[in-house]
Amino acid sequence: MKIAITGASGKLGNWAILKLxxxxxxxxxxxxxRTPEKVANLGVEARAFDYNQPENLATALQGIDKLLLISGNEIGKRFEQHSAVINAAKEAxxxxxxxxxxxxADQSTLALAPEHLQTEEALKSSGIDYTILRNGWYTENYTETAQDTVKQGTLYGASGNGSINSASREDYAEAAAVVLSEDAHTQKTYELSGEESFTMQEYANALSVVSKKEIPYVNLPENEFANALEQAGMPQPxxxxxxxxxxxxxxGDLSDEGNTLRDLIGRPTTTLQEALTKALH
Incomplete structure (x- = not known):
């Protein structure tokens, strides 16, 4: 049984291989x-695989029984890339x-949603046994900038009182490893999210506790927040x-009260305080 992971040099891909x-x-x-040398430290076979070179994908998938397709990060190109992988997987x-x-993905107003939903539909119609892991937000989306936020002294956002049920990349990768190593998950779609719910105000409160520095949260209208990000050096798009x-x-697109992720990995999901403590110390 050969199991392959795309995007293996990325953060989620690295975790998925470690968990597998x-x-x-x-x-x-x-x-x-894309560059097999980058993953030499993982201690597994590495094959060249570039979403933008569809003519080479089926060859790279020869002998593979199970495949984890980690979504690409080029917004606007992802459905084309994912379709190429699905077609190559079928051929191989x-x-x-x-x-x-x-x-x-079928309800979300996030700009990311349409390409994900298109990919889901292509996968379902491909004839390949599938499992769809609808991952919630990564806690690292917040904690990777925690040190900068502490230095800045204020957390800015435009999330209002919206709740977030995020989980760590490690949590999501472990769920993927479980699904890949068992046979009970075909033709299923899992909504995956962290057990703990927090608002950005509650995130600021947790950051204040862990950093031992008072970090207020300032909620802005979306356009003002976007302008502030531009002024801080972020490209306009x-x-x-x-x-x-x-x-x-x-x-409410990042809120989910289900415990499917916890049940799949057989342990509690990583808490916000645990993630912040790791990020700041």
């Missing part, structure tokens, strides 16, 4: 990555394809996208 190595022998795992005889989608994710948060 806890469940199967390293020789059963293949890292798919991959038996089970697992895709990392977006929480509530990125600033607009990021501010839009805060409006989607206010709309």
């Amino acid at each position: 190595k806890e469940k199967t022998a390293a020789e059963n795992i293949v890292a798919l990555v 005889g991959v038996k089970h394809l697992v895709y990392t989608s977006l929480l509530k 990125v600033a607009a996208f990021y501010a839009g994710t805060h409006t989607a948060t206010a709309n």
Whole structure:
């Protein structure tokens, strides 16, 4: 049984391979990555795999039984890239394809949602056994800038009182490893999110506790937040996208009260305080 992971040099892909190595022998795992040398430290076979070179994908997937397709990061190109992978997987005889989608992809107002939903539909119509992992937000989306926020002294946003049920990349990667190493998950779509819910005000409160420095939260209208991000040096399209994710948060798109992720990994999901403590110390 050969299991392959796309995007293996990325943060989620790295975690997925580490978690999979806890469940199967390293020789059963293949890292798919544009530059195989980048993942030499993972101790598994690495094959060249570039979403933008569809003519080479089926060859790279020869002998693969199960495939984790980690969604690409080029917004606007992702459906084309994902479709190429799905077609190559079918050509190569991959038996089970697992895709990392977006929480509530069929309802979400996030700009990311349409390409995820298109990919889900393409996968379902491909004839390959599938599992769709609708991942919620990564807690690292917040904690990776925690040190900068503490230095700045104020947390800005446009999320209002919108609730967020995020989880760590490690949590989501472990769920993917479980699904890849078991046979009970085909033809299923899982909404995955952290157990703990927090607003950006509550995030600021937690940041204040962990940093031992009072960090107020200032909620701005979306356009003002986007302008502030631009003034801080963020390119305009990125600033607009990021501010839009805060409006989607206010709309409830990052909130989910299910415990499917916890149940899949068999342990509590990583708490915000745990993640902040790791980020700041």
